[in-house]
Amino acid sequence: MAAPHTDRAAARSFARSLGTELFETAPAAGLYLWLDTDGLALCRAGRPPMCMRADFTRGAQGYRNARPGQRREAIARACGIRGDHCPWIVDATAGLGRDAFVLATAGASVTLLERSAVVHALLVDGLQRATAGGAADRTARMDPHHADAVEWLAQDFRDNPPAVVYLDPMYSGQRRAAAGKELALLQALSMPATDESALLRQARATALDRVVVKRHRHARPLADQPPDYHLPGRSTRFDVYRTRTD
Structure with missing residues (x-):
């Protein structure tokens, strides 16, 4: 992890928590984490480097979330x-x-599960910056966990299961350029493929009302x-599986 112009002790502690080394400059090849005053980013070396970070209040995501009418969005x-x-x-x-932030903006309480330690770190960093940047009313409704979704959903919820389980597995095909770059970085992390059948089966067994x-x-x-x-939408659709039997 490269961390210029940051609190060295904090950066060193953060790198240790992710099991990575701390460097002053970016490496010449491969993937690396970059921590600066704009937050944490996952990057791939190149000219220029390809980077992504979780950012809820700036750029396209900030524009999307600043518009009124989140409850009218298809999601x-x-x-x-x-x-x-x-x-x-x-x-x-x-x-x-990103989708969880839209749902929280619409008023829902959202538990976020992410199995990659690196992506989870990016997510937590983005939520912390959004909280400090004036979105605390929405981030307060978002609870991130580093967890395997199938295992987490299999726990005993007693009489209080989640009403909805939302799934957005990575898919191939034509995507916007920005999304394509992000997908390439996520795939470069070389995470094991998700067992989609097991994930959908467990989601349907857990959700009280529906799986989306x-x-x-x-x-x-x-x-x-x-x-x-x-x-349906222009480029995506939301498939709904009802689970309530009454």
Whole structure:
């Protein structure tokens, strides 16, 4: 991890928590974490380097979240947010938390699960900066966990299971350039592939009301399991699997 112009003790402690070394400058090749006054970023060496960070208040994400009407977004409608009804949602494939932030902005309490320690660190850093930057009312409704989703969802929830489990597995196909760069960096982390069948099966066994899966509009249903219905968009769709039996 490279950390110029930062608190050295804090940076050293942070690097130790991730099991990585601390350097003054970026390496000439490969992936590395970059920590500066703008926050934590995952980068791949090059000219220029390719970097990504979780940022909820600036750029395209900041513009999206500054607009009114998050409850009218397809993701909020798919997750059942309406009127005074703001269900507890588990985002089981949280990534950098963008969709979870939209759901929290719409009023839902969101538990975010991320199995990659590096991506989880990026997510936590982004939430901390968003809190300091004036979004504390939304980040207070977001609870990030470094956890395997299948294992976490299998715990005994007694009489209080999450109403909704939201899934956004990485998919291939045409994506916006920025999203393509981010996908390339995530794939470069070489994480083991998700068992989509096991993830969907556990999500359906856990969610009280529904499971919502984000898919490319032309992609097959997750694990080839047809949903009860879907909400289409221009480039993505939201497949909804109802789990309530009453």
